[in-house]
Amino acid sequence: MKYIIIGAVAGGASTAARIRRLDETAEIIMIEKGEYVSYANCGLPYYIGDVIKDRNKLFIQDAASFKRRFNIDVKVRTEAIEIHPSEKKVTLLDLYTQKTYTESYDKLVLSTGAVPIKPPIPGIHSANVFTIRDVHDTDLVKAVIQNQKVKHATVVGGGFIGIEMMENLTHLGIKTRVIERAPQLLAFLDEDMALLAKSEIEANGVVVDVNNGLSEIRDNADGSKTIKLENGDEFQTDMVILSIGVLPNNFLAKAAGLEIGQKGGVLVDEYMQTSNSDIYAVGDVIEFHHPICNASYPIYLAGPANKQGRICANNIVNGNTKKFNGSVSTTIVKVFGKTIAATGSNSRLLKNHNIKHITSITHSSSNAGYYPGSTPMVIKIAFDPESGVLLGAQIIGEEGVDKRVDVFSTYVQNKQTIDDLMEFEQAYAPPFSSAKDPVNMAGFVANNIMDKVMQIYNPEDAIEISKKEFLIDVRTPEEFEAGTIPNARNIELDELRNHLTEIPKDKTIYVFCEVGLRGYLASRILVQHGFEVRNLSGGYRFWKNTYG
Amino acid sequence: MKYIIIGAVAGGASTAARIRRLDETAEIIMIEKGEYVSYANCGLPYYIGDVIKDRNKLFIQDAASFKRRFNIDVKVRTEAIEIHPSEKKVTLLDLYTQKTYTESYDKLVLSTGAVPIKPPIPGIHSANVFTIRDVHDTDLVKAVIQNQKVKHATVVGGGFIGIEMMENLTHLGIKTRVIERAPQLLAFLDEDMALLAKSEIEANGVVVDVNNGLSEIRDNADGSKTIKLENGDEFQTDMVILSIGVLPNNFLAKAAGLEIGQKGGVLVDEYMQTSNSDIYAVGDVIEFHHPICNASYPIYLAGPANKQGRICANNIVNGNTKKFNGSVSTTIVKVFGKTIAATGSNSRLLKNHNIKHITSITHSSSNAGYYPGSTPMVIKIAFDPESGVLLGAQIIGEEGVDKRVDVFSTYVQNKQTIDDLMEFEQAYAPPFSSAKDPVNMAGFVANNIMDKVMQIYNPEDAIEISKKEFLIDVRTPEEFEAGTIPNARNIELDELRNHLTEIPKDKTIYVFCEVGLRGYLASRILVQHGFEVRNLSGGYRFWKNTYG
Numbered sequence A, B: 001m002k003y004i005i006i007g008a009v010a011g012g013a014s015t016a017a018r019i020r021r022l023d024e025t026a027e028i029i030m031i032e033k034g035e036y037v038s039y040a041n042c043g044l045p046y047y048i049g050d051v052i053k054d055r056n057k058l059f060i061q062d063a064a065s066f067k068r069r070f071n072i073d074v075k076v077r078t079e080a081i082e083i084h085p086s087e088k089k090v091t092l093l094d095l096y097t098q099k100t101y102t103e104s105y106d107k108l109v110l111s112t113g114a115v116p117i118k119p120p121i122p123g124i125h126s127a128n129v130f131t132i133r134d135v136h137d138t139d140l141v142k143a144v145i146q147n148q149k150v151k152h153a154t155v156v157g158g159g160f161i162g163i164e165m166m167e168n169l170t171h172l173g174i175k176t177r178v179i180e181r182a183p184q185l186l187a188f189l190d191e192d193m194a195l196l197a198k199s200e201i202e203a204n205g206v207v208v209d210v211n212n213g214l215s216e217i218r219d220n221a222d223g224s225k226t227i228k229l230e231n232g233d234e235f236q237t238d239m240v241i242l243s244i245g246v247l248p249n250n251f252l253a254k255a256a257g258l259e260i261g262q263k264g265g266v267l268v269d270e271y272m273q274t275s276n277s278d279i280y281a282v283g284d285v286i287e288f289h290h291p292i293c294n295a296s297y298p299i300y301l302a303g304p305a306n307k308q309g310r311i312c313a314n315n316i317v318n319g320n321t322k323k324f325n326g327s328v329s330t331t332i333v334k335v336f337g338k339t340i341a342a343t344g345s346n347s348r349l350l351k352n353h354n355i356k357h358i359t360s361i362t363h364s365s366s367n368a369g370y371y372p373g374s375t376p377m378v379i380k381i382a383f384d385p386e387s388g389v390l391l392g393a394q395i396i397g398e399e400g401v402d403k404r405v406d407v408f409s410t411y412v413q414n415k416q417t418i419d420d421l422m423e424f425e426q427a428y429a430p431p432f433s434s435a436k437d438p439v440n441m442a443g444f445v446a447n448n449i450m451d452k453v454m455q456i457y458n459p460e461d462a463i464e465i466s467k468k469e470f471l472i473d474v475r476t477p478e479e480f481e482a483g484t485i486p487n488a489r490n491i492e493l494d495e496l497r498n499h500l501t502e503i504p505k506d507k508t509i510y511v512f513c514e515v516g517l518r519g520y521l522a523s524r525i526l527v528q529h530g531f532e533v534r535n536l537s538g539g540y541r542f543w544k545n546t547y548g
């Protein structure tokens, strides 16, 4: 058998290596238009930021080692320019010699990745305007930083790669400004969680514009640039990093007549097979049925690309036997001292897809509060109000965020419920967790909501509610004095049982405390005395840090 | 309704607080024979070790705050000395006044915890021989350390509490020796993993005796003690910490005629109800059906105790509705720079219960190898050879061990399979994981074993095999020179395809490399050339550090 794989990084290289392990005698050719194969795309921002100091560390394998170890022919600087599905051939262009030639295949794998979006904005093609997609881009940016005096950089686009670039540039001492056209950064988060992310970024001296697109890049005489925003603001910068987003690199696939999805990704079935049974596709170039939303989406993540590669190789060699079950978009990004992560679908996405859900916000410690080094985290989960199935989780904190998002990821992937969160048996010793893990706590609170043991109101509604409803701050007088929600009156939790007569029975009572726990206890006392009560999800702390 | 809860720490206090939230009008009395309630048992070793500096941090609530917040009567220094199930009464002894009195109940909850084992060994009741169970014990040990010149301590028992004590004493500069009668430390591990734990402990200057019990403690004239071991060895020490194990504190339950299990725990059903329908029990005092082994076991862990308390409260107030589904014994302990953790059943336990299983050992990095700060971890999993159900996982490493054991815990709890491990969608960015998470990698390797893509041999058999079989070290000549398994010959992986004729076809070929990956690649090449091949699970590194 003869296999050709187009694209030799995450998805492609994984497919090729696994094919070899399954079939020692196959002829395997990997085609890569770039100079490098099998490199760590995800490390590129950190290499720019000097966090990864040794450029060699970015390379896992090269063409020679692929030959030696896997007996795979890797053709670098070779671009696949056309697929001829009926003849089972590909036309290749040798970028050194500029000569074309064809190779036949029995099975073809597309792992051509994604292409960065470059909107037709004046000045976008001028010098020192970069996208970060591969080693070449990275070398260019690194050289500019090293050789020119870059004092100020502008990152256009607040997705996770933009944010990583912002962090790394800041780390190098470059003043950085982030511009995002959408109303918020980090689209994988809900607006409220994104506000927390924004605060963290601003606290590190970075200027952030949201709701404001790039409208023009002008070159100045001194080598600097003037950036003009959609709202008319202008400022000077030395370098521009575009991370506005990517699109599936579907050029070859489209021309070959393969079915393409609504979002531009190559459509594959669960075996990674395209509409042509001899062509498979994996990685950023595909789109796939989303396990939560009833739609298909591209997945621009390395984990799924690697896993799809292995599955694809199995199916190519052994016939279609192994299924890919979709990605729940588990995402994580380090932002200075904080870690920001999410899995499943956020509220915005769920709303767009008309999926009923309740959200619940909790605050927890990374490990036992009595043991040194514990740090706070905020967790927001979304779940189905009837079945309790967990639909998504978002977390911001310092330590232990990656752990909790991974645990939530298993529950989202397996369509498990709030009950499962409650039962989660964490490894508990004081340095690592608490007797009730943050995941359990999110489960307990959601369970109370589902069982109507507690009714909640959401932080985004707090101000409106405060204008017309009976609002009680159940924190201590000291906490109340230091700041509260407008119009709230103060009845401390531990005194509540003695002040019941002061509370009207004909109105819904809205309570809140610092994080939600005392508000919950207050609501239990009141409800059992015949009041109708709502507790503020996430408490004063979350409200204050977002809409307050 | 009137509820009495005996024992006011992890299980008891959780039950009481939840009962109040569900029933504002109930009368709730908590009985505690000690001086303190609701404290962090799990923090006690760290308070002794001065890692937790403030003693107040150990206390979450006290009797007064329970009254204020929860309107719960807490009777400290009050011992329940008899239950009269037919009359629904308990006899209580006020330890201050030494007077007894009775209280009636509608429902009774037992959360009396466990009692430390103190075997009848000569000298065991002499001064400066302690167990660590509660605040009182802790205060005693702390005082001795502060006031007497404790230069050397002996920890008897190498379970997780013993190991935590050993670490904390060492942290204080006290020379420490650990004595364990069993052939290994940390019974939640397999022997091989326990050997790695032992090495780590010894590397920190601690003397460890395994396979060697305590036989006598003698007081010396200078205030020190002589410890005599079962093998006749003697040495001097200043203080002895006994952590030989605990037994369910079933005294009251037994006398009340409640059904007791084989291991001495109070038998409860999934609703936490004992054989008497008005009495419930939670925490260390119960034993419960183990989800993997067909037997019931006590669970001496705080997480399950807290969760059972919440479940128990629900069932008491609302009728039996919420089930406890058992504990998979997820355990973790920090040992100097290492973290050691396990979930589910280890191989020893599985063997004892005649449960068929395969084990597989992998080495992984805590996060992307190209990103600074990644550290190695060893993972050993056990799974059902037919269904692929994950039965247990053990991990030793530095960073990120707690995360992986938590992920494995969800899979073990939910009776999921090797396929699920492969599909696990980790949150991947370079500081947190790799494109293939260690959990995925364990899954891939196990999947290859199940699918017979790779056959393995186990490290404990390597020496026997090396004596009679054809053994190939596929590492580089440099690695081979630096040390190998006896009788191994060296054919480097990348040269293997050129040396096939030197390998006998009539024998099973045993290969190995450093961690297992190159051995696997070698085995794939050889198998497809018609050889019968086995690859060493865990590679040379694991073998060398355990049986080598």
Ligand SMILES: Cc1cc2nc3c(=O)[nH]c(=O)nc-3n(C[C@H](O)[C@H](O)[C@H](O)COP(=O)(O)OP(=O)(O)OC[C@H]3O[C@@H](n4cnc5c(N)ncnc54)[C@H](O)[C@@H]3O)c2cc1C
Binding pocket: A006, A007, A008, A009, A010, A011, A012, A031, A032, A033, A034, A041, A042, A043, A044, A045, A078, A079, A080, A081, A111, A112, A113, A114, A132, A133, A134, A161, A249, A252, A282, A283, A284, A285, A299, A300, A301, A302, A303, A305, B428, B429, B430
């Ligand atoms: C800066 C950056 C940071 C990232 N960080 C993370 C992260 O932290 N976590 C995460 O999960 N994901 C991250 N990603 C995304 C991740 O790298 C991708 O999802 C993954 O690499 C996709 O794999 P792929 O094989 O589909 O595409 P790629 O790995 O991009 O490989 C595609 C290859 O195909 C080649 N190619 C394309 N067309 C042709 C052609 N016609 N002929 C020959 N060759 C062709 C390209 O040159 C390219 O080398 C990051 C991406 C970038 C760019």
Ligand SMILES: Cc1cc2nc3c(=O)[nH]c(=O)nc-3n(C[C@H](O)[C@H](O)[C@H](O)COP(=O)(O)OP(=O)(O)OC[C@H]3O[C@@H](n4cnc5c(N)ncnc54)[C@H](O)[C@@H]3O)c2cc1C
Binding pocket: A428, A429, A430, B006, B007, B008, B009, B010, B011, B012, B031, B032, B033, B034, B041, B042, B043, B044, B045, B078, B079, B080, B081, B111, B112, B113, B114, B132, B133, B134, B161, B249, B252, B282, B283, B284, B285, B299, B300, B301, B302, B303, B305
């Ligand atoms: C030093 C130490 C470290 C630990 N570390 C960890 C860890 O890191 N992780 C983990 O998961 N678990 C750990 N544990 C175990 C954990 O603390 C227990 O599993 C948990 O506390 C059990 O809860 P319980 O309510 O059953 O018993 P306990 O919390 O022990 O409470 C029982 C209470 O009942 C009282 N009592 C008993 N009999 C009577 C009576 N007749 N009348 C009145 N009162 C009575 C006792 O005085 C005691 O206060 C540790 C335990 C110890 C001792």
Ligand SMILES: CC(C)(COP(=O)(O)OP(=O)(O)OC[C@H]1O[C@@H](n2cnc3c(N)ncnc32)[C@H](O)[C@@H]1OP(=O)(O)O)[C@@H](O)C(=O)NCCC(=O)NCCS
Binding pocket: A008, A009, A010, A011, A013, A014, A017, A018, A021, A037, A038, A039, A040, A041, A042, A043, A060, A061, A302, A306, A310, B361, B362, B363, B435, B436, B441, B444, B445, B448, B515, B516, B517, B520, B538
């Ligand atoms: C590295 C690369 C070439 C793939 O190579 P690979 O051989 O599939 O992957 P790894 O080196 O991680 O090894 C995994 C294999 O080793 C096996 N393995 C790992 N540890 C093992 C052990 N201890 N014993 C036996 N086998 C082991 C696994 O089972 C797996 O084999 P399988 O897929 O046949 O089951 C490809 O993933 C790549 O190019 N990666 C870099 C690009 C990238 O991913 N970028 C995005 C992220 S930054």
Ligand SMILES: CC(C)(COP(=O)(O)OP(=O)(O)OC[C@H]1O[C@@H](n2cnc3c(N)ncnc32)[C@H](O)[C@@H]1OP(=O)(O)O)[C@@H](O)C(=O)NCCC(=O)NCCS
Binding pocket: A361, A362, A363, A435, A436, A441, A444, A445, A448, A515, A516, A517, A520, A538, B008, B009, B010, B011, B013, B014, B017, B018, B021, B037, B038, B039, B040, B041, B042, B043, B060, B061, B302, B306, B310
């Ligand atoms: C603290 C202790 C008294 C229990 O109190 P508790 O009130 O049940 O537990 P917590 O204070 O952790 O609060 C948990 C409750 O608050 C709720 N809660 C937590 N955060 C919330 C939020 N943001 N919004 C609303 N409710 C919240 C939870 O739902 C849960 O209530 P529920 O059980 O009714 O669902 C008891 O666990 C104890 O004594 N612990 C110390 C002893 C111990 O566990 N030792 C061993 C480990 S070291």
